[in-house]
Amino acid sequence: MAENSKSRVTADAAFLRTQTQSLTRNRVLSETETINQARDANTARLKALRLQKEEAERAAAASAPPKAKRKRTV
Template sequence: MDEKSKQRLEADKAFLMLQAPEKGGDHAPSEGDIANRARDANTARLRELRLQKEAQEREAAPSPIPKTRKDRKPD
């Protein structure tokens, strides 16, 4: 039984090696891969621009002035 299990494991491993795509860079990227990379790059660029703009707006914004109550009666 142990010998069959060993053969079965080797056969399964060989089958999976044939079924799984190579992880090497020898295949051309698909159009979907190219579009996904372009979208991700554009999203990262726009996010960076938005964060820069928000930081500039925070720096340029005047500090809030505390409101005083004028309707208060002096002691």
């Protein structure tokens, strides 16, 4: 009976180790996914702002009078 108890204790300890590792891995993966989603959202926001700025610059350049060209003297 003592051997049964010893093997049972060893098996329980191994199971708890495996369970702890699994829970830790899942927590890390969840945190990583959250960070990736936040980064992707920020990237999309910044891209939208950049495209809006570029469009405004193009519109301003199109509405501005063309620069007078200087004639070269020879």
